Amino acid sequence: xxxxxxxxxxxxxxxxxxxxxxxxxxxxxxxxxxxxxxxxxxxxxxxxxxxxxxxxxxxxxxxxxxxxxxxxxxxxxxxxxxxxxxxxxxxxxxxxxxxxxxxxxxxxxxxxxxxxxxxxxxxxxxxxxxxxxxxxxxxxxxxxxxxxxxxxxxxxxxxxxxxxxxxxxxxxxxxxxxxxxxxxxxxxxxxxxxxxxxxxxxxxxxxxxxxxxxxxxxxxxxxxx
Numbered sequence: 001x002x003x004x005x006x007x008x009x010x011x012x013x014x015x016x017x018x019x020x021x022x023x024x025x026x027x028x029x030x031x032x033x034x035x036x037x038x039x040x041x042x043x044x045x046x047x048x049x050x051x052x053x054x055x056x057x058x059x060x061x062x063x064x065x066x067x068x069x070x071x072x073x074x075x076x077x078x079x080x081x082x083x084x085x086x087x088x089x090x091x092x093x094x095x096x097x098x099x100x101x102x103x104x105x106x107x108x109x110x111x112x113x114x115x116x117x118x119x120x121x122x123x124x125x126x127x128x129x130x131x132x133x134x135x136x137x138x139x140x141x142x143x144x145x146x147x148x149x150x151x152x153x154x155x156x157x158x159x160x161x162x163x164x165x166x167x168x169x170x171x172x173x174x175x176x177x178x179x180x181x182x183x184x185x186x187x188x189x190x191x192x193x194x195x196x197x198x199x200x201x202x203x204x205x206x207x208x209x210x211x212x213x214x215x216x217x218x219x220x221x222x223x224x225x
């Protein structure tokens with residue numbers, strides 16, 4: 001959060017105090033701007049009292065603006081309740097945007113990939129290390145920005161832009177490959193602030209639904225360590 005306060009003096013006896021609060025999310029994207037202003041004339045022999053009164057009026061306006069800010073309320077709704085703040089010494093869960101598993105083999109049914117993706121997201125949430133952005137929220141943001149379908153957002157730049165747009169701290173890209181009768185699953189956890197890969201996970205597995213489900217548990221376990 002950034003606060004800007006200006007004092008403007010006009011004609012010696014008249015003055016104005018302007019206040020502004022710029023609200024930023026952890027990725028430094030602007031949430032809202034709160035502005036306030038108060039104009040006064042100095043009282044004879046009581047200039048300090050006039051200034052204090054003006055300051056108070058500006059602070060009241062800013063406080064009311066913060067309280068009434070709909071963008072701030074919407075952003076607060078995406079954060080963890082105060083009662084669930086992590087204990088001292090324990091890091092708060094990171095907010096991660098989990099993208100659909102990309103099947104390089106083109107042999108796995110699309111609905112099955114969606115189910116595996118949702119299962120992976122659930123496992124990450126259960127681990128306590130991550131909070132996962134709902135898949136529908138990711139898809140809706142793509143539609144709002146007119147950037148194509150959710151399934152087409154596989155390139156790194158698209159994932160970075162979409163992750164930041166939904167106030168995620170990290171993105172997770174997972175790929176499935178098949179060679180012969182064997183499959184392999186790889187996941188890369190990308191930190192949006194540093195724009196670097198933070199963690200990687202991989203597992204070799206069979207290609208049956210049961211084996212792929214087990215692979216998701218292994219991937220989630222490696223990422224949660």
